[in-house]
Amino acid sequence: MFFDKNTSNNGEVFMEMTKTRDNLEMIKLGAVLCLYAVMACTILALVNYFTLPIITKNKALEASAAMKKVFATADSFEKIEIEGSDAISDAGVEVRDVYLAKSGDEMIGAVCTAEGATYDRAKLIVGVTTEGLISGVEFLELTDSPGFGQKARDPAFHVASGKTFTEQFIGMSTEETFIASGSAQPSERENAVSQKASKAPSRYFDAISGATITSNGVANILNVAVRVLNSIIITNRTQPSAEELTAEELNEEALNTDTQAPIDFYTDDEVSANGDRTEYTESAGM
Amino acid sequence: MNKLVSIFTNGFIKENPLLVLNIGLCSALGVTTSVFNGAGMGVSMMAVLLASEIVISLFRHLIPGAIRLPIFIIIIAAFTTIVQLLLQAFVPSLYSALGVFLPLIVVNCIIMGRVEAFASKNCLGHSILDALGMGLGYTLVLIVISAIREVFGGGTLLSGTPFCVNLIGEGYRIALFNSAPGGFLVFGLLAAIVQVIKLKGADKK
Numbered sequence: 001m002f003f004d005k006n007t008s009n010n011g012e013v014f015m016e017m018t019k020t021r022d023n024l025e026m027i028k029l030g031a032v033l034c035l036y037a038v039m040a041c042t043i044l045a046l047v048n049y050f051t052l053p054i055i056t057k058n059k060a061l062e063a064s065a066a067m068k069k070v071f072a073t074a075d076s077f078e079k080i081e082i083e084g085s086d087a088i089s090d091a092g093v094e095v096r097d098v099y100l101a102k103s104g105d106e107m108i109g110a111v112c113t114a115e116g117a118t119y120d121r122a123k124l125i126v127g128v129t130t131e132g133l134i135s136g137v138e139f140l141e142l143t144d145s146p147g148f149g150q151k152a153r154d155p156a157f158h159v160a161s162g163k164t165f166t167e168q169f170i171g172m173s174t175e176e177t178f179i180a181s182g183s184a185q186p187s188e189r190e191n192a193v194s195q196k197a198s199k200a201p202s203r204y205f206d207a208i209s210g211a212t213i214t215s216n217g218v219a220n221i222l223n224v225a226v227r228v229l230n231s232i233i234i235t236n237r238t239q240p241s242a243e244e245l246t247a248e249e250l251n252e253e254a255l256n257t258d259t260q261a262p263i264d265f266y267t268d269d270e271v272s273a274n275g276d277r278t279e280y281t282e283s284a285g286m
Numbered sequence: 287m288n289k290l291v292s293i294f295t296n297g298f299i300k301e302n303p304l305l306v307l308n309i310g311l312c313s314a315l316g317v318t319t320s321v322f323n324g325a326g327m328g329v330s331m332m333a334v335l336l337a338s339e340i341v342i343s344l345f346r347h348l349i350p351g352a353i354r355l356p357i358f359i360i361i362i363a364a365f366t367t368i369v370q371l372l373l374q375a376f377v378p379s380l381y382s383a384l385g386v387f388l389p390l391i392v393v394n395c396i397i398m399g400r401v402e403a404f405a406s407k408n409c410l411g412h413s414i415l416d417a418l419g420m421g422l423g424y425t426l427v428l429i430v431i432s433a434i435r436e437v438f439g440g441g442t443l444l445s446g447t448p449f450c451v452n453l454i455g456e457g458y459r460i461a462l463f464n465s466a467p468g469g470f471l472v473f474g475l476l477a478a479i480v481q482v483i484k485l486k487g488a489d490k491k
Contacts, residue, residue, distance in 0.1 A: 029353050036357050040364035047368050054375040062378070143385070146319045147439060147464030156442065156452060210461075 062140070063125075067099060067111050070127035070136030074101035074108060080232060092116055093224040098232055101127060101135075109135055110232045114225035118217030119144040122152075126222060128174055128229040130237070137169045137222065149214030159206035168205055174226040180207035180215035293412055297419035299487075303396045304427045304473075305480040310396035313387050314428055315469040319439065322446035324432030326380040327387060328425025330369050335397050336417040337365045339405040343413035346406050358401050359392070366391045383446060396424060427476065434472050439463030 067077055077099040082088060087096040093116035101109040109129040116122065120143040127135035139153045151157040152165045159165055172178075181204040207215035301307055304314050313331070318324045341361050342349070349357050370388050373381040381388065391397070400420055405413040437443055439461065441454035462468040 029350055032350055033353050033356055033360075036360050040360050044364055044367055047371055051371045051375040055371070058375065058378050141382070145465070147461055156445075157456075 063097065063113075066125045066138050066140055067101075067127070069138050070125050071101040071109060071111055072136070074103055076102045077111065078102055080110075080236070088228055090224045090227070091220060093221050095225055095228045098228065100232070100236055107233075107236060110229045110236075111135075112225055112229055112232075113140060114221045114228075115141075116217060116221040116224070118142070118152075118214040118221075119149040119211065122214075122217060122221065124218070124221055124225065126225040126229065128226055128233065130233055132174050132230060132233075134169045134172045134174060134226070137166045139166065144211070144214050149208070149211040151208050151211060152214055152218065157208075159208070161206055165206075165208060169222070172203060172205070174230060176203040178203050178205055178219045178222050178226075180205060180212070180219050290412075290415055294415045294419040296416070297421070297423035298426070299423075299480060299483060302423045302427065302480060303399070303420055304424060305477045306484075307396075307399070308477075309399055310394045310424065311473075313390055313394055314424075314431065315466065315473060317384055317387050318428055318432040318435055318469060319464055320383075320436045320442075320445050321429060321432045322380070322444060323383045324428040325425065326377075327384055328421070328428040330373065330380075330384070330388065331391055331394060331396070332417070332421030332425055333369050334362065334365045334391050334394075335400065335421050336414065337368075338362045338397055338401055339413040339417040340410065341365075342401050343405040343408060343410045349406065354402075354406065358398065358406075362397055362401070363392045379446060396420060430476065431469070431472050435463045435468060439468060 064077065068074070071077075080098040080100060082096075082098060087094045089095075093114055095112050095114045098110065098112040100107050101111055107130065109127055111125060111127040113123060113125050115124075121141070122139060122144070123141035125138050125140055127137075129135050142150060142153045144150050144152070155164055157164060159168055161168055169178075205219070297303065299306075303309050304311065310331075313327060317327045338358075338361055342358060366389060369391070370381070373384075373388065400416060404416045408416070433443070436445065437453055439459060440463075441452060441456065441459045443451050443453055460468075463472070
């Protein structure tokens, strides 16, 4: 019966049968491969199921421990939802995870994470008090070269003032933009941050020798983060009741808010005690 | 018994994967800037090597020859991911220190090489010994390279652990050792030393 099919001799039939056997063989091999893949993925899914809660918990703990490090006087943090997206972008820096730092019920500042380019990339957590001073700066991630940019994160490395790289920012005023001293082209730095802020005087901090790009990158990230935080602090400032606020205090507040660079974002009409957060996100697109 | 011992010690000097066979080099040079990283990488790689050799040795008669390489990669990749997840959950400091080199264990030539040359053709007991020997040989070399690079380049020893000590002051550190050329230098010197040991050993015989 086999030999009656469209074949003229045994040789061709043999080739036909071999081809079918090859196809079957291939399908069998494919099935075996598939089986191994399924087994491997099942085991992986199991391990993932058990480790995922631990990993997410670690990440959350790391973030809140880092927030406490930059704002030791706060005892709780309240998340601020940014309307529209989950990050504010400006000058190549992404700001997310904005939290109000609170002591009891009173807001004493704000913290956020800011990520941007340094020699590779860096993710900082930055805290600013309601007086407009930096409460602390910490690295969450830094992928720069060990021995060079990585020194920014090294607790054993000290800059000229004797403090560690991140310690030197504590207490610095945020009125002025930050510039790494020893950086080759300070004018270039000023162009990288927004036009309005560059009109403000600049605050020099110690750069890391041999890691100029890292130091300038950190300056850029800090400037953007600080502008965001100052705006958040203004829009969330709790107002004391009318009797407590004297004319003196009102004047003082007006004077203080004038010198802070972020206020440039708002017209006089928009600055109000109950400032709407959505107004900030619209102007953040600048 | 002699055979078992010789399989185990093969990976230390005679067929040290890094210094003699010269495979698996990129991970060795990339993470050896500190002893903590080097030791951590060595242990992670040894774990993946051991698990892969065990599984492949157990399944060696059930792996069709034509597709053995894809199957090896599936198994090695699965174990690498498991090690990655475990490190991320339980030792996050090592996880972030190793960075991209952890998933690169999948294509570490040592694992592919040993699995193809040994585990797929030998029984379970021998494969375990081979994995331990090769893994330990790799880890020891990594620790030696890391120690030299960390002390001369970073000035510290055991940074990243609670036992960190500062050995050389900031002005006297040699930055060369922190970067790739320094890594190659130390590696080349170690390879030369191992060659001397091997030649002396051959002379005695």
